[in-house]
Amino acid sequence: MSTDPESRPETAPVAAEVAEPGPVAEPALPKRRIGLVFLVAVLAFAADLVTKIIVVSTLERHEPIPVLGGLVYFQLVRNGGAAFSIATGMTWILAIIAAAVVIAIIWLAGRLRSVGWAIGLGLVLAGAFGNLVDRIFRAPSPFQGHVVDFVSVFAPNGEAWPIFNVADSCICVGGVLIVLLSLLGKEYDGRSTKDSKSPGKTTVKAEENQ
Template sequence: MAAGVVVLIDQATKAAALSGLSPDERVPLLGDLLGLRLAFNPGAILSLGSGFTGLLTLLGVGAVILLIVVAARARTGWGAVGIGLILGGAVGNLIDRLFSPPGFGVGHVTDFLAYGTLFIGNLADVALGAGVIVLGLNLWIRHRRARAGTTNDGMTGGAAPAAGSAASGS
């Protein structure tokens, strides 16, 4: 569910950016810290690998397939949310790579969130980062619970006794 919401919001905001923003003009939102400016990225984060757009598309397809498998095996609700955010961000940017100019599989990702003079990103990128944070926090909390001897159901000291065992009074 999280992945679908991310893809819908990402694609809607990219469409709005394409119709209302310019690559030549920055619209300030929070002064110089955050603004809106249209950009097209043939590469990955910070335009790395811009000469390998086709390869990045293939890696994106592989990542999406892997994320779908991992999402189906998520053990916690927060783990599923984190994976869903990452999956949604990956699909949002993959749609651009597949269907945006200059051509199928080598399209440039539409970016519009200008972070000062550092870089320009989009909401798919925000979802990717948020998903990594959610997964990291989820793993950290699970690790702390495991070290404290607390299971996900709040029980301590390991597994509950099996039905019909001496502990159940049968």
């Protein structure tokens, strides 16, 4: 048996290389959605305005008209309160609140990067502006005008559910969408509060020379 040191197999020590985590690049922000906000708002406001014009011209002093076998009734009601006839008699206060909501949404629109938030706020903007126009321009007087409502579900005269209009529906749908997005952690600027950054992984390379 050879005792020559050069003839003995050499075992190289295990080399451990630890990769230090580098800086995490910030994800690119989505594009701004201000155009989508106003597109949704204009379309929804147009729907509200057109339906009110038709209702005022055709349902004045008319009996409730059943639709879908009585599931829905169309009838003209002039509402001096908020959505679903809430706060009746406080028209001027509601007009100021609606104006403040419109201004706040317009101010926020330039910062929006979320499609969902843009749609939700566009609907709320249309609803608030639609009813605000009624309160400013309709009888009995400026900022005391009554909102035109015309949809009564399940029963006439708001017996099963308060009578509402397209603007009220926009406010409710937009509000529910915004609340849902908030619960899911979706921010108006396109970020998600539930996103977690994965820490850099440590890579260990072992080499053996035999």
